[in-house]
Amino acid sequence: MKTALVTGACINTGVAIVEKFASEGYHVLFTGRNEESVEKAEKAYRERFPDVTISGYTIDSLLDAKTVDEQAISDLFAFADHRGFEIDTLVLNAADQGLGIKVLENPLADFMRVLNTNVTWNYCLCEHAAKRMINQGGGNIIFINSNTAYRAIPDRVAYSTSKGAQLGMMRALALDLGKYNIRVNAVLPGMIKTDRWEKNPEFYKTVPSRFTPLGEVAVGEDVADAVWYFAAHAKNTTGAELVVDGGNTIQLYPIIPQ
Template sequence: MGKTVLITGACINTGVAIVEKFASEGYNVVFTGRNMEKVHAKEKEYRESFPNVEIFGYHIDSLIDERTVDEASVEKLFADIDARGLLADTLVLNAADQGLGMKVFENPLTDMMKVINTNVVWNFCLSEHAARRMKENGGGNIVFVNSNTAYRAIPDRVAYVASKGGQLGLMRALALDLGKYNIRVNAVLPGMIKTDRWEKNPDFYANVPSRFTPIGDVAVGEDIADAVYYFAAHARNTTGAELVVDGGNTIQLYPIIPE
């Protein structure tokens, strides 16, 4: 049957690089996105690029509404994977609600709930369903694509920053509770990643302080994919660990902006 990875949020940006990394290493891939047409288009593209592995796309949204995680759709996703005779021995939790432009005094409480529900509660739900199967099959591993904002806050992103901090706690708690089933749980903490948002808004990204890292550049999707793959495929004695991939951004007190 070979190894299979389930990767969330993989029709765009970092998720695409993660799919490409695992598929090129011979993993079967199940990936998710929210839009059915985009998922089908991406599935076709991935299958053409990687004809030697099985690749399936699912369209799934984390929520029924801001207050309610769609647990039934997670159950259906895993039942469909089972029906195809696949076992996701690696789960990569990449999808995230970015919670952009959130003002402490202006946004309704449901905006906080929406982000926390997607980034923490939905990821717990996916982890639980995946781990149940991994446990029956002798082990597996879960990798969170977290963020260095779990360590250091950024402005107007209160829900996102809180959710990424919560994710790290979730990662450690799962690592502790699932270790006895040979299930490892780890987190990659990117700093800024070059995504399609850089192309859409080059002036903003030319001057954003977090692009000025000690090594002088930010990550591309492949850098994050390599770190995720390291946890999944190589780090056999590592669980509950964090790997920061941010060009050294978090170690600075402030960015040194070149003259």
């Protein structure tokens, strides 16, 4: 069964990515951290896409801030093997947003938690997936990165660091895995409309889209389309970065509308 494994896909951007792959005829294995949310999302996906197999799996990245749960990753892939999911595409969407981490105040453990989820956990997922892709003759690994890998935002030092590191890892994996016909690429969204928009209407009313050349920020489907481009179309592309931010980061400074 040709399958996409999408991490962090009970809510927001991950949902759009699952829906894109399912609508293109892929079977999908997705993850979330909360069993109830995973079950609810699985039910909704199955109702919407009855012609493909969609399974949810509950997994958390870490045992504690400093320790990746390697056994949980082995268990996830054993589950995939057992169910006959041949993981052709791995979409690394889940992320610790590392909100409000201040360089002068937060303990080191907060920084390590974000790095360990966004970098080390994803590295382990890539390793397990790549071994299977090699046996299948190739595959795709796609990071959902961020334009904060290029430009920093306040109090997100751990997140920005992790997204920068992800790009280095993406290129190194692209180099090492190219000979196995595994392509490794990254989508770099700017701001995406998520449920956080409804939770912070005042902030979102005044800030992001007005500073973007295209005048609008991305929705999940924009990110999913970029992921699909790498998976289905960009056959001679690896180690590449596709920015989906309405032109936000091409500016020397944001053009503030009057």
